[in-house]
Amino acid sequence: MSDNNATLTVGGATKDYAVMDGSVGPQVIDVRKLYANTGMFTYDPGFTSTASCESGLTYIDGDEGVLLHRGYPIGQLAEESSFMEVCYLLLNGELPSKTELDDFITTITRHTMVHEQLTTFYRGFRRDAHPMAIMCGVVGALSAFYHDSTDINDPLQRKIASHRLIAKMPTIAAMAYKYSVGQPFVYPRNDLSYTANFLRMTFSVPAEEYIPDPVIVDAMDKIFILHADHEQNASTSTVRLAGSSGANPFACIAAGIACLWGPAHGGANEAALNMLREIGTVDKIPEYIARAKNKDDPFRLMGFGHRVYKNYDPRATVMQKTAKDVLEKLGVNDPVFDVAKELEQIALNDPYFIEKKLYPNVDFYSGVILSAIGFPTEMFTVLFALARTVGWVAQWNEMISDPAQKIGRPRQLYTGPTQRDYVSVDKR
Ligand code: CMC
Secondary structure (H helix, E strand, O other): OOOOOEHHHHHHHEEEEEEEOOOOOEEEEEEOOOOHHHHOOOOOOHHOOOOOOOOOEEEEOOOOOOOEOOEEEHHHHHHHHHHHHHHHHHHHHOOOOOHHHHHHHHHHHHOOOOOHHHHHHHHHOOOOHHHHHHHHHHHHHHHHHHHHHHOOHHHHHHHHHHHHHHHHHHHHHHHHHHHOOOOOOOOOOOOOEEEEEEEEHHHHEEEEEOOOHHHHHHHHHHHHHHHOOOOOHHHHHHHHHHHHHOOOHHHHHHHHHHHHHOOOOOOOOHHHHHHHHHHHHHHHHHHHHHHOOOOOOOOOOOEOOOOOOOOOOOOOOOOHHHHHHHHHOOOOHHHHHHHHHHHHHHOOOEEEHOEEEEEEOOOHHHHHHHHHHHHHHHHHHHHHHHHHHHHHHHHHHHHHHHHOOOOOOOOOOOOOOOOOOOHHHHHO
16 A cells, blocks of 8 residues: 555545555556445546556556566566466466476376367357357356366365366367367377477377477467466456356356457457458558548558557567568468568558557467468467466456455446336337
């Protein structure tokens, strides 16, 4: 708690509100007593000025382009760590010792299989179902299969549910892909790393062995790290809100997946690649830049702009380099990468984008990489969901353990009709 108070005068009455300090970043004004004191609510659609919770997981300084997980810069984690280590860090607060990491990897590896009956769920979907639709359904259905880890008041059950979700998500995601292409499901293999296992479950077929390429495994691992958590974004807030009512973890993560699907959030990676392909050649870029600037045109440059980053998204820096490495390694000469680089340069030098502080975000280059690896665009958001699962479960666990936690229940500014009498249909 800070020594400062914020003083607010409403209707002649003055009250002090405590100002709370974080370890770094803006202070917050504790307005929990505001309604009791004044009979008024605050109005903040989109929560641009509202801290919904206290959290020790992830810190973003949007003006400086900084992203820290438990204090560690995202660039360092992407370059030097592994996704499994980052998962441990997010869940437990500290980097693991060698033994702790080995134990954690063993635990996750032993949870990668899904209940065999879950495969029948897939067969209920049309083959052309969007894999995110399948993800929402199948992840929600996990609560029907793992009853022994749905008691949210038991820390051990919460831990097991968290491990299950992180471990099973690659299996579920790979199965969604296999179902869409009409190939048999591939079971996980315990001798492979988390990421290599996922690639194998996605791309191998029974007729032929699949040997994951270390450069691709490394790139994929980096992509997972870059998407692991991102503070109180829309899907994480959805998971927290769903969890605040006491809903079980599988249902909460399914809610997060549904929210992530939207094109303004996780769906932007799919939309960004579709946009780059639609632009097609460098000479068409000015036309699309003009459309993005036109107030009467709903078109936006997908993969550009961010609610919090008003400087280069630090994840995009790593992503751009990874895209270059992957394309080189695979010998892919995708013109879409040239369009992306040129579009970025033109936008970064355009007064509209400079003035509005619009920079490439994590999604701008990720689609180029994922497409080169062989994922269809519909799978991009699924990969985001896979990686973000650790962030969601870590935030959910933090929320459940927080003594200040209450059911999330925002209020509103009502602008509808005031009370009126019902009129029967023959009199209307
Ligand atoms: N292209 C053109 N103009 C834009 C863009 C864009 N991509 N993004 C924002 N603007 C303009 C917008 O028109 C508005 O202009 P004005 O002030 O004249 O009305 C101004 O910039 C502020 O935009 P906003 O919509 O009020 O900002 P926001 O914070 O509500 O939205 C955003 C953030 C990410 C939803 C938005 O920038 C956007 O739609 N970007 C494209 C979608 C995208 O790439 N999303 C991925 C985000 S990163 C991954 C993740 O975390 O999910």
